Amino acid sequence: MSQLRSHRGRIILASVCSVMNKFWDLAPPVLIGMAVDVVALREESFLGDLGWANPREQFYILVSLTVVVWILESLFEYFYAVLWRNLAQAAQHELRMSAYTHIQDLEMRWFSQQTTGGLMAIMNDDVNQLERFLDQGATDLLQVATTVIVVGAIMFMIAPEVAILAVIPVPIIVIGSFIFQRRIGEKYTRVREEVADLNSLLNNNLSGITTIKSFTAEEREVARVKEASVTYLEANKSAIRLSASFVPLIRMAILFAFTANMLVGGWMALDGKLSIGAYSVIVFITQRLLWPLTRLGQTFDLYQRAMASTTRVLDLLDTDIGIVEGDRTIDSVKGDIEFRDVAFAYPSREPVYTGLTLKIKSGETLGIVGSTGAGKTTLMNLLMRLNDPLSGKVMLDGIDVSELKLDCLRGSIALVSQNTTLFPGSVKDNILYGRPDATDEEVMNSAEVAEAMDFIHNLPDGWDTEVGEDGHRLSGGQRQRLAIARAVLKDAPILVLDEATSNVDNETEAALQRSIEKLSLNRTTIIIAHRLSTVRNATRIAVLDAGEISEMGSHSELVKSSGLYSRLWKVQTGAA
Numbered sequence: 001m002s003q004l005r006s007h008r009g010r011i012i013l014a015s016v017c018s019v020m021n022k023f024w025d026l027a028p029p030v031l032i033g034m035a036v037d038v039v040a041l042r043e044e045s046f047l048g049d050l051g052w053a054n055p056r057e058q059f060y061i062l063v064s065l066t067v068v069v070w071i072l073e074s075l076f077e078y079f080y081a082v083l084w085r086n087l088a089q090a091a092q093h094e095l096r097m098s099a100y101t102h103i104q105d106l107e108m109r110w111f112s113q114q115t116t117g118g119l120m121a122i123m124n125d126d127v128n129q130l131e132r133f134l135d136q137g138a139t140d141l142l143q144v145a146t147t148v149i150v151v152g153a154i155m156f157m158i159a160p161e162v163a164i165l166a167v168i169p170v171p172i173i174v175i176g177s178f179i180f181q182r183r184i185g186e187k188y189t190r191v192r193e194e195v196a197d198l199n200s201l202l203n204n205n206l207s208g209i210t211t212i213k214s215f216t217a218e219e220r221e222v223a224r225v226k227e228a229s230v231t232y233l234e235a236n237k238s239a240i241r242l243s244a245s246f247v248p249l250i251r252m253a254i255l256f257a258f259t260a261n262m263l264v265g266g267w268m269a270l271d272g273k274l275s276i277g278a279y280s281v282i283v284f285i286t287q288r289l290l291w292p293l294t295r296l297g298q299t300f301d302l303y304q305r306a307m308a309s310t311t312r313v314l315d316l317l318d319t320d321i322g323i324v325e326g327d328r329t330i331d332s333v334k335g336d337i338e339f340r341d342v343a344f345a346y347p348s349r350e351p352v353y354t355g356l357t358l359k360i361k362s363g364e365t366l367g368i369v370g371s372t373g374a375g376k377t378t379l380m381n382l383l384m385r386l387n388d389p390l391s392g393k394v395m396l397d398g399i400d401v402s403e404l405k406l407d408c409l410r411g412s413i414a415l416v417s418q419n420t421t422l423f424p425g426s427v428k429d430n431i432l433y434g435r436p437d438a439t440d441e442e443v444m445n446s447a448e449v450a451e452a453m454d455f456i457h458n459l460p461d462g463w464d465t466e467v468g469e470d471g472h473r474l475s476g477g478q479r480q481r482l483a484i485a486r487a488v489l490k491d492a493p494i495l496v497l498d499e500a501t502s503n504v505d506n507e508t509e510a511a512l513q514r515s516i517e518k519l520s521l522n523r524t525t526i527i528i529a530h531r532l533s534t535v536r537n538a539t540r541i542a543v544l545d546a547g548e549i550s551e552m553g554s555h556s557e558l559v560k561s562s563g564l565y566s567r568l569w570k571v572q573t574g575a576a
C-alpha cells in the first residue's frame, strides 16, 4: 500500500476533520440541554454558575455558541468531504495507473492465460472498491468511534446510572448488524450473479440477432430471456424481504434504550437527583449514540471488499514481468536473423516447436508458409520477444535478442500483424502511430505505398476520418492497408508482414506486392501468407510443418520437389 503511505499527511488531516465534524455535530443536544437548564433554573443555571447571572444574557451566549458550533461543523464537513474524496480519487487513479502500466509490461505468455473480462474487472471494479471505502467507509468508522467516545463520556459524566441503560442495546445492535450484513450480503451476491447471467444472455442475443432471425428462433429466445429475468426477479424479492426488516428490528432495540432512559431518567429528575437540563441532554443524545452503530456492519463489509479487491490488485502488481530487457544496443541494424534450435510451448499446451533452426540473411525476402496453427505468428513473436523461447536462441545480427534493449530490438522491426488494431483517432493519427514525428509528406508516401490513398480520399473526412473502436467503420482490407502504411512509415530495417494482404482483392494485392518488392530492396523482409501467390517472388520460401522447417527454397525449386508446397500450389492453382 505504498500508494496510501505517500498520502499519510492528507489521511491524518482528513481523519482529524472527520472527527472534528462529528464532535461539533454532537454539541447541539448539549446546547438544548443548557437552554432548558436556563429556563428552569434561571440565575442558578450552569451558565449562571459560571458568572453570567442574567438569564436573558445567558441566551445570547447560547445563541452565539450555537452559531459557532454550526459553522465549525459545516466547515469540517466541507473539509473532510473534499479531503477524503480527493484522496479516494487520487488513490484510485494511482492504483489504476500502476495496474495498467504493470499489465502492459507483462509478457504475452501471461496474457494468453488471462481473459480480457477478468483484467477489466481488476482495473475497474477492484480499483473502484478502494475508492468507495476511502470515500465513505473511513469517515464512517472514525465518526462512529467519535460518537461512542463523546456521547459515552457526556452520559457518564451527567448520570452514570442512566448511561448504563443506553449501553445495554449496543452489543445487540452491533452483533445484529453484522449477522444481518452477512445474510443480506449472500442475497445480494446472488442478485449480482443473476444480473450478470441476464446481461450476458441479452448481450449475446443482441449481437447474434442475425442468427436468431435466420433460424426464426425468436420465441425460443424470448422464453430463455424470460426465464433468466424471472430468476433475477425472485433473487431480488428475497433480498428485499430481508433488507426491509432490518430498520424496524433495530428500531426495537433502540426503543428499549430510549424508553428506559426516559423512564429512569425521568424518575431521577422527579426525585431531584438529575437536573432538568441534564435529563434533556440524556433523552436527546441516546438516539444519537445508537443509530450510527447500525451502519457498522455495512462499513465493515465495505472494508472487507476493499481489502479483497486491493489484494487482487496487489497480486497483479506482484506478477513477474517475465521479459527482462537486456542493455545492449546495435548502432545500425543489418537485419541478420537466426533462430537456433528453438523450443517453445504456450503454457499447458503441446510444444509448438522442439528444435527449430532458421537463418534469414540480411536484405533477403523470406516467405513463410504452413498450415494454420503451425506456429508462424509465434515465430515472429519470439523474434520480437513478445515471448521467450523455452530453450535455444533467437539472434539479431549475431546478438541474442534477450541481451538487447527492447527499444533497439522492437524499434528495428516493423510488423504488420495478423490482427490489425486501429486506435481511436483519425486515419492520419493511426498511420502516425508508427513514427509520431513523421512529416505529412512521409505519411502520404507510406499511404501511397500501402495502396491506401484512393480509399482514404473517399472517406467522409479524408485523412481526418475517425476510426475508433477497432476501426469498425472500415472494411478488413482497408484496415490492413492502414496497418501496412503504419509499418512502412516506421521505416525499420526489418519488415514483417503476417497475413498482411489476406483481406484485399487480387488486384490490390498485386499492386501491394509491387510496392512491397520495392520496399524490400534494402531491408530484411519476412512475408507470412496462406495465399502462395503472395510469397511467390520471395528469395526463399520456408515451409513450416509439424514444428520444423520441412522445406526451403525458391518458388520454382519447391514446386519441382514433391513436398507440401508443391501440393499446396497445385490445390491453389486448381491443378490438383
Ligand code: TTP
Pocket: 112, 346, 349, 352, 370, 371, 372, 373, 374, 375, 376, 377, 378, 379, 418
Ligand atoms: P500460431 O503461431 O498463431 O499459428 P500460425 O500463425 O501458424 O497460424 P495461422 O496461420 O492460423 O495464423 O499458433 C501456433 C499454435 O499455438 C496454435 O496451435 C495455437 C497455439 N497458441 C496458443 O496456445 N496460445 C496463443 O496465445 C497463441 C497465439 C497460439
Ligand code: MG
Pocket: 376, 377, 378, 418, 498
Ligand atoms: Mg498466424
